[in-house]
Amino acid sequence: MARRWAERCKARNHGYRHRARYLRRGYRRGSRDWRDALPISEQNLMRRALRWLRNALLGLAAIIVIAALVIYVRSEQIVRRTYAEPLAPIAIPTDSASIAEGMRVARIRGCTGCHGSKLEGQMFVDDPMLARLASPDLTIAAREYSDAELVRIIRRGVRPDGRSVVGMPSDMFSQLDDRDVGMIIAYLRSVPPSAGQRRGLRLGPIGRVGVAAGKFLPAAAEARRADALSSSYPRGGDSTARGAYLARTVCTECHALDLGGGDGTPDLRIAAGYSLERFVLLMRTGKALGDREVGLMSKVARGRFSHFTDGEIQALHAYLKARAAAPQPTPAPK
Numbered sequence: 001m002a003r004r005w006a007e008r009c010k011a012r013n014h015g016y017r018h019r020a021r022y023l024r025r026g027y028r029r030g031s032r033d034w035r036d037a038l039p040i041s042e043q044n045l046m047r048r049a050l051r052w053l054r055n056a057l058l059g060l061a062a063i064i065v066i067a068a069l070v071i072y073v074r075s076e077q078i079v080r081r082t083y084a085e086p087l088a089p090i091a092i093p094t095d096s097a098s099i100a101e102g103m104r105v106a107r108i109r110g111c112t113g114c115h116g117s118k119l120e121g122q123m124f125v126d127d128p129m130l131a132r133l134a135s136p137d138l139t140i141a142a143r144e145y146s147d148a149e150l151v152r153i154i155r156r157g158v159r160p161d162g163r164s165v166v167g168m169p170s171d172m173f174s175q176l177d178d179r180d181v182g183m184i185i186a187y188l189r190s191v192p193p194s195a196g197q198r199r200g201l202r203l204g205p206i207g208r209v210g211v212a213a214g215k216f217l218p219a220a221a222e223a224r225r226a227d228a229l230s231s232s233y234p235r236g237g238d239s240t241a242r243g244a245y246l247a248r249t250v251c252t253e254c255h256a257l258d259l260g261g262g263d264g265t266p267d268l269r270i271a272a273g274y275s276l277e278r279f280v281l282l283m284r285t286g287k288a289l290g291d292r293e294v295g296l297m298s299k300v301a302r303g304r305f306s307h308f309t310d311g312e313i314q315a316l317h318a319y320l321k322a323r324a325a326a327p328q329p330t331p332a333p334k
């Protein structure tokens with residue numbers, strides 16, 4: 001028994017001695033591992049550093065996976081959320097004058113800009129990183145949805161299944177009056193059916209981050225946000241009420257809910273610098289003061305605002321001048 005112990009200790013000591021010799025020598029001769037060519041202390045340091053790096057990378061990978069999962073789940077929750085908005089039926093006219101007027105109103109509000117001139121639909125956003133989102137064929141929607149369901153989609157951004165549409169300026173459309181919405185729907189129902197773009201939304205990674213961070217709100221959430229800010233919406237007095245309504249349901253899409261501008265658009269007090277004649281020219285041809293082309297503004301003027309009547313342009317101009325002269329309310333939070 002004692003001998004066995006002694007032998008074992010010897011063997012062990014021999015092992016230590018062997019290793020000690022090897023350590024003294026500094027490195028193993030003939031080793032192919034480059035790290036073995038380093039002095040022992042540096043070898044250890046290097047191993048420790050590599051181990052640390054590996055752990056750090058594993059930790060980072062874990063954080064990325066968890067963050068991606070959280071963003072995915074959160075964005076799905078937001079997109080799939082349902083909104084309890086009551087159906088509010090309104091009268092839908094059927095006469096041809098109302099249908100023609102509905103087409104004009106729809107053009108000015110940009111329905112045909114996003115959904116196509118024959119309402120056939122188109123790809124609205126097509127960027128694999130951001131999203132793939134269709135502005136669907138509205139002739140299909142007009143056959144599938146009831147009048148009250150169409151009203152709710154337009155004004156509240158809510159589909160029959162309670163989920164929200166994405167990408168429609170429902171915050172602005174929530175301000176449309178019954179007459180205009182009724183005529184728009186009369187027009188939608190009058191357009192011959194086409195089998196155009198089907199509805200569909202697929203979020204890309206950047207789109208998901210934007211949705212999860214609350215940067216892109218579903219239309220129904222935007223409409224509710226607009227309710228909360230409605231005191232900042234343009235209001236006119238008796239003589240400028242028509243112009244205020246037009247500004248609220250057309251210009252707020254880009255010039256912000258309170259017409260205070262932002263995101264590359266100016267505060268519409270700028271319109272006070274326009275004579276009526278120059279304002280008419282801007283609305284009809286897109287030419288700003290000094291005969292300037294002003295990007296998107298010139299485009300929407302030619303495509304949409306050229307359908308305003310003379311009376312509407314006058315009303316808008318009168319309202320915007322009155323607004324610029326009035327003391328400014330504190331700007332609404334954007």
Ligand code: HEC
Binds near residue numbers: 137150153168
């Ligand atoms: C800025 C672009 C834009 C404008 C302006 C716009 N829409 Fe849309 N609309 C969309 C997009 C995008 C969708 C699809 C949203 C989705 O699938 O979540 C949509 C969806 C719809 C739907 C639901 C269609 C379906 O098949 O479920 C209806 C109805 C609709 N829009 C009507 C209108 C009307 C009426 C107007 C004008 C008053 C209008 N839209 C203006 C972009 C727009």
Ligand code: HEC
Binds near residue numbers: 254266289
């Ligand atoms: C689709 C977006 C969009 C809509 C809707 C829109 N605007 Fe603009 N508007 C712009 C942009 C963008 C600019 C800044 C253009 C630039 O300076 O390049 C602008 C600039 C202007 C200017 C200043 C032009 C100048 O002298 O530089 C006026 C005035 C104006 N808009 C009036 C209106 C009125 C009135 C409405 C509603 C009938 C309206 N806009 C609706 C995007 C829009």
